[in-house]
Amino acid sequence: MISFSSKTQLCAVIGNPVGHSLSPAIHNAAFGALDLDFIYVAFPVEDVKSALEGMRALENFRGLSVTIPHKTEVMKYVDEISDVDRSIGSINTVIHENGKLIGLGTDGTGALKALVDNGVEVDGKNVLMLGAGGASRAISFTLARKTRLAELAILDVNEALLQGLKTDLVAGTDAVIKTGAMTGLAAAMECADIIVNCTPVGMHPKVDASLIPPELFRPGQVVFDIVYTPLETKLLADAKSRGLKVIPGVEMFLNQAVLQFERFTGLAAPVEVMRRVVMERLTS
Numbered sequence: 001m002i003s004f005s006s007k008t009q010l011c012a013v014i015g016n017p018v019g020h021s022l023s024p025a026i027h028n029a030a031f032g033a034l035d036l037d038f039i040y041v042a043f044p045v046e047d048v049k050s051a052l053e054g055m056r057a058l059e060n061f062r063g064l065s066v067t068i069p070h071k072t073e074v075m076k077y078v079d080e081i082s083d084v085d086r087s088i089g090s091i092n093t094v095i096h097e098n099g100k101l102i103g104l105g106t107d108g109t110g111a112l113k114a115l116v117d118n119g120v121e122v123d124g125k126n127v128l129m130l131g132a133g134g135a136s137r138a139i140s141f142t143l144a145r146k147t148r149l150a151e152l153a154i155l156d157v158n159e160a161l162l163q164g165l166k167t168d169l170v171a172g173t174d175a176v177i178k179t180g181a182m183t184g185l186a187a188a189m190e191c192a193d194i195i196v197n198c199t200p201v202g203m204h205p206k207v208d209a210s211l212i213p214p215e216l217f218r219p220g221q222v223v224f225d226i227v228y229t230p231l232e233t234k235l236l237a238d239a240k241s242r243g244l245k246v247i248p249g250v251e252m253f254l255n256q257a258v259l260q261f262e263r264f265t266g267l268a269a270p271v272e273v274m275r276r277v278v279m280e281r282l283t284s
């Protein structure tokens, strides 16, 4: 049961729209499980600058989750951002600490935690990422900066996004980076150990789509699809039927929320409570 007082700490998600957001249910369940004097609400926001001024003025406004379309613009209105988050070019979290607004991203770190928690060793491995958009930027910078992967290959249909990401990764990390068009998929699959789908292909309602023909899978590969509606995409079902280890996108979604909760509260998150809420919402 959540209790409120004159010291209740406020957390919120801002975006437009936010009506569909699972974040209030996940974070309030976690606050309740630990009996914390915190509450989490959703604010539809158009004017990000004013929203951040409001947060700054309200001392008990502790934390913010930031979603589409504000993940890049919000960076202008915080006081501190790490180098890696600046390179990624978007953040999804703002913490109000000692009068300062600190911006950070938990998508990339949430994806890495999903891999690690599922027993996947990234060091020394060849990682193939499909897609060079916002999520791919967060995950590729995090893997390149926080692991010792052997090689990071990225394929996409969007040449401009791909080149931009390659330039930024080469400038901002020491990783060996290869990029190319989707026509190079078969060759890239030959040497990939870990494959991460960061495109929307396979997402509801086009659930019969997958970028990887099943005959390209090789034994021992790990397949991580960051799409989480449906919970099991065609890509994951195909990989599983070939006996490969698969990691569903819901693991990244859960872990980005777990990492936010830990920054909001300074406490270890009640992960199983959060997982139950996510699964209930995504299967209802």
Ligand SMILES: NC(=O)c1ccc[n+]([C@@H]2O[C@H](COP(=O)([O-])OP(=O)(O)OC[C@H]3O[C@@H](n4cnc5c(N)ncnc54)[C@H](OP(=O)(O)O)[C@@H]3O)[C@@H](O)[C@H]2O)c1
Pocket: 107, 130, 131, 132, 133, 134, 135, 136, 155, 156, 157, 158, 161, 182, 198, 199, 200, 201, 203, 211, 226, 227, 228, 249, 250, 252, 253, 254, 256
């Ligand atoms: N699990 C999680 O917590 C989590 C977090 C964030 C995002 N996601 C999911 O991840 C997916 C990507 O999100 P995002 O924000 O990165 O999207 P995004 O910024 O639009 O990037 C998607 C990229 O994939 C490319 N692409 C689209 N169709 C393709 C195809 N057939 N072949 C190759 N590349 C293709 C796009 O190219 P164009 O620009 O030319 O279309 C774009 O570069 C979405 O489904 C989103 O729901 C999951």
